[in-house]
Amino acid sequence: MKSMVEFRWHGRGGQGAWTASELLARTALDEGKYIQSFPEFGPERMGAPVTAFTRISTEPIRLHCAIYDPDVVVVLDNTLLKSVPVTAGLNRDESVLIINSTEEPSVLKENLRVTKAKVWIVPATEIALRILGAPITNTALLGVVAKATGIVTLEGIEKTLKGRFRPDLAEKNFAVIKEAFKEAKVE
Secondary structure (H helix, E strand, C coil), rough: CEEEEEEEEECCCCCCCCHHHHHHHHHHHHHHCCCEEECCCCCCCCCCCCEEEEEEEECCCCCCCCCCCCCCCCCCCCHHHHCCCCCCCCCCCEEEEEEECCCCCCHHHHCCCCCCCCCEEEEEEHHHHHHHCCCCCCHHHHHHHHHHHHCCCCHHHHHHCCCCCHHHHHHHHHHHHHHHHHCCCCC
């Protein structure tokens, strides 16, 4: 892992982009890393596009600003692909784009004109509906983050969930994470 990995999360208000960012950061902190997690939104309402950021480092983080050239971009809602420049700043071969989608990664890579980043997809909405009974996709995407980057462990995420949610919700969300980890595809 490079000394600092920067994540940018794209979702809509109420979908849990910031919660996912925070869960990732808490897991990394528990695993001995330095972290930052913060949202960027104004007076938007439910359903409006929101952005959240996560920094994870092996050294203290002295940078305090939005992330413009992320290592990893996570998209909770694929309808944002048409209205938000989610690929902005993904300009390195080792960059990662993770999308909640049923499209093939190669199709999204071509449609979004991604030439350097790896594109990961997972049917997060379907998984969440099947396991949670609701289209809550943020934790599913954490599973793909763990698989695509190796920055945190599944065991670490499970521990974080148990500290954040009541037992039945933690268990269901971890089932979503494990299923997303298993079903994720890359191009």
